[in-house]
Amino acid sequence: MCFLLVALLGPSAMQPRLAGAGAPFSLDVGASPYVVIGLTAAGILLGTAGLGLCFVAVRRGWRCPAKGLMVAGVLAAAAFAVMPPIGSADHLNYAAYGRMAVTGHDPYATRAVDMPGDPVADAVEEWRSAPSVYGPIATAQQALASWAGGESVALTVFALSVTNALAFVLTGLILHRACRTPEGRLRAALLWTCNPLMLFHLVAGAHNDALAICAAVGVLAVLARTSRPVLRAAAAGVFAGAAGAIKFPAALVGGGPALRMLLGRRLTSLAALAGAAAGTAGLAYALAGEHAFDQVRRAANSVSLATPWHLLDAAMGVNQHRVVIRIGSLVLLAALIWLLARALPRDPQQDPDAAEALAVSAALVLAWLWSATYALPWYDGLGWAVLALLPWSRLDWALLGHTAALSLAYLPARDPALIGLPDDLMWLVTVLRSDVIPWLLTGLLIWAAATALRSARPRPVPAPARSPRGSAGSPG
DSSP states (O other): OHHHHHHHHOSBTTBOOOOSSSSSOOOOOOOOHHHHHHHHHHHHHHHHHHHHHHHHHHHTTOOOOHHHHHHHHHHHHHHHHTSOOOSBSHHHHHHHHHHHHHTTOOTTTOOGGGSTTOTTGGGOOTTTTOOOOSOHHHHHHHHHHHHHHTTOHHHHHHHHHHHHHHHHHHHHHHHHHHOOSHHHHHHHIIIIITOHHHIIIIIITOOTHHHHHHHHHHHHHHHHHOSSHHHHHHHHHHHHHHHHTTSGGGGGGGHHHHHHHHHTTOHHHHHHHHHHHHHHHHHHHHHHOTTTTHHHHHHTTOOOTTSHHHHHHHHHOTTTOHHHHHHHHHHHHHHHHHHHHHHSOOOTTSOHHHHHHHHHHHHHHHHHHHHOSSOOGGGGHHHHHHHTTSOOOTHHHHHHHHHHHHHHHOTTBSOHHHHTOOGGGTHIIIIIIIIIHHHHHHHHHHHHHHHHHHTOOSSOOOOOOOOSSOOTTOOO
16 A cells, blocks of 8 residues: 555655656655655565565465455556556656657667657656667567657556556466466465565566566466477477567576476477577567667676675775676576575475476576676566465575565665755665665575575485376476
């Protein structure tokens, strides 16, 4: 309710003003930064506490029908979709890149400042000098929204919000179908469709991560549902390539099945998976043009304020030793993959090969999220989606803490100077985001690594007896 109220109140420090008539709809009461930031912080804390209490209750035997939670999540997503996005101004960037595409400009070589006088490009806030960093399929979505919205920022953003909300709901349905037991479907509903933090960031925030996650989850769903193994692998490769052509890290979910195919010497299936993924992503990027990777390469060395790497960056001199930080993040990534792949739970009633593939995919995703030098709270959506297909574990708490901490760090995720953040709230950036959260995430990372080390499995789960029922965390 806190997030819905912030969206309903209209333009504020948490919600950019949208020019143009029509949807999305909100009031315009001129809410103060203290009110909207306080409401958002309360929503984050209450949502985190509520989800944590659900974790505890489920472990103690509490059960409820997953369909009720699914319906509640879908209704919340629908409500957010018809109101202006809150939390950041990224949707203004999406609208501008779509506007560039439909007006004949290359979003990967054009900046908002290069289109003075354009009503959509002029609405961009802090990223006015940055070309698009998003994949070509995301650009296609942005172009479609721009075609629908024309010169109206409001209608363009509304089209973006609707498509992102639909992707979020579709992901929830895929996860629901992938889990065959009531316990598994309850977990999927709690971790995804009715997860208040994901509803806030991905739906209320209108972030295009929802599209990438939908394609990524499709990889696991296709592998579970198609009968012929080679066709199954090829179809999964198409989804993996599409996920990577929206946001490149989303293709990580294909790593688990690929590794299992390699270790099982199913080279034909592996070739089909890799070939389809490379072909899909390659075709999309080829159509996007030669500049499609330019901004991605520049962004690769970025360090965001709320990550533990910011502490090291500040200690060594900001921007002075980014190579050291990049090497350190890769080493940490490798160590976390090894730890998490051994520690993440497998359901003994599930086919062992499928269980291993899911665990490795989750390990790749979580390791990337926790070792990245640049992290924002909505990036965690990919981790929640993949983790929803595994059994309950203590590592659920690590992701909950990670998402909650980053959510508090970016209150709001907008340039304080552009929104006129009062001086007595600047501590949210200079203290909370830059100092408190990086240390908090450092401690959380150490705890997660220690937990994974204690829970490490030295060998795969033995093959179970065949059962007509799927497991709680099974993809089918």
